[in-house]
Amino acid sequence: MSRTSDLGDYLDFLRKEGRLVETGVEVSPILEIPEILRRIMYGGYGKAILFNNVKGYPGFRVVGNLFASYELLCRALGVGGLEEAGARLFEPVARPPPLTLSEKVRSLGEVLGLGKYMPKKVGRAGFTSNVLEGRDARLDRLPAFKVWPRDGGRYLTYPLVHVVDPVKGVVNMGVYRVMLHDDGGGVVHWQAHKRGMQAHQDAERRGEHEIPAAIVVGSDIGTLLTGAMPVPYPIDKHLFAGVVRGEGLQVYVLDNGVPVPANSEFVIEGSILPDDLRREGPYGDHFGYYDMPDRRFPYFRVDRIWYRDDPVYFGSVTGKPPLEDVVIGKAAERLFLPSLQTLLPEIVDMHLPPYGVFQGMAIVSIRKRYPGHGKKVALALMGLGQLSLTKIFIIVDEDINVHDINQVIWAVSSHVDPQRDVLVVPNTHADELDPSTPVPRYGSKLAIDATRKTPEEYGGRDWPEEVEVDEETRRRVDEKWPLLGIG
Ligand SMILES: Cc1cc2nc3c(=O)[nH]c(=O)nc-3n(C[C@H](O)[C@H](O)[C@H](O)COP(=O)(O)O)c2cc1C
Structure with missing residues (x-):
């Protein structure tokens, strides 16, 4: 059941879920409320807070951290995931x-x-x-x-x-x-x-x-x-x-x-x-x-x-992650995945890592079909809507779970030859907030093609065979596993 009639309706939902703190302690909107909102998010409490006694503003209540958690947001909107x-x-x-x-x-x-x-x-x-x-x-x-x-x-x-x-x-x-x-x-x-x-x-x-x-x-x-x-x-x-x-x-x-x-x-x-x-x-x-x-x-x-x-x-607050904007970033990632897949059907999944703050980094898995396919997807995304403000794109194969940073690190470490697979596009538009660009709004982009390489991309050779246990051994160890008392 979607809780979308108004803000009060959502606050009722949070109350019932035990995710709304309500306080009568007098607090100021000048620095105090923002610091409380940050502490709640940094502390991982996953709660919104309603201030009923706001200094200098009798009659006006203030709420913060409405986007306290992605799961809560989905439940409030009556969906299993925003896709x-x-x-x-x-x-x-x-x-x-x-x-x-x-x-x-x-x-x-x-x-x-x-x-x-x-x-x-x-x-x-x-x-x-x-x-x-x-x-x-x-x-x-x-x-x-x-x-x-x-x-x-x-x-x-x-x-x-x-x-x-x-x-x-x-x-x-x-x-x-x-x-x-x-x-x-x-x-x-x-x-x-x-x-x-x-x-x-x-x-x-x-x-x-x-x-x-x-x-x-x-x-x-x-x-x-x-x-x-x-x-x-x-x-x-x-x-x-x-x-x-x-x-x-x-x-x-x-x-x-x-x-x-x-x-x-x-x-x-x-x-x-x-x-x-x-x-x-x-x-x-x-x-x-x-x-x-x-x-x-x-x-x-x-x-x-x-x-x-x-x-x-x-009111919302900004600062180093993870504040509520990382939940909003997650929502954007999930909400726009289907439209992205409509434009680029080879895309399997996408992850905008929370500490990459919306625009810093995108990890995208694809169903690779031909040489150069990883770079093709990265180049397409570099020019696509607001995703084009992203600075670093990492493209991996479909079997890599983009939400598991260790799997991504494995793919980058074992599939990337920097000279061949890293693309720096100089002198591009850039996110206005990125503190690192030489000039505001103008910088460069990085693509890392961490897909496995085709013979054309791999000096004519076949990509090495990956280790995998054989069926017979797997079955025998499965049988003996409970006897070993490991767990
Ligand atoms: C808490 C918060 C504050 C934001 N502040 C700004 C801002 O000051 N300026 C801006 O251009 N985008 C800001 N954004 C991002 C925009 O809301 C986002 O890019 C959105 O897509 C803008 O709408 P538009 O695509 O219709 O232009 C903020 C996002 C959040 C979650």
């Missing part, structure tokens, strides 16, 4: 074509069934009546965190930044942190490769000086997850939220034309000003380093803030 949700988009088209009439009817039903994931507009009745306007319409009315001592300010750390794409009319909804500005507005940190920045550049090209926008804080768990998912443009992010949730999202269209989830805890209505670039950072980010200071990002002007009765503010 199941990811397959929903492609299932109807990735089957043999229907031939009989009954197959055709069933297949048509399945394609039309995608309609159940479409967003549904609801009227004013579904929306909140608490509004902050005029001088009160300031981001610091929300319990925004200061996450690390040398951060440049306070941030909304899990905002769903909404803009309607000016070209296709689809909804972009990305988790891009927003730094609070002294004048009550914010600075939106959408990075160069993200959909938000694409909308920004499209608006500039069209000579537009204002992008109608909304920032949502707090929604159901499937919609929150979708905000951080690299959904390929131009798939509507509200539609994708429906796919993740297993049912269409109810949306309310704000006066500025931007649709937002009707189950939002807070909605900040306003505009992003593409010409008004302001200083952003430093901020202690996913790699565990402060981002470069003095970078400029667009300003968000707040027009009004809506919130539910008794709203719950959700």
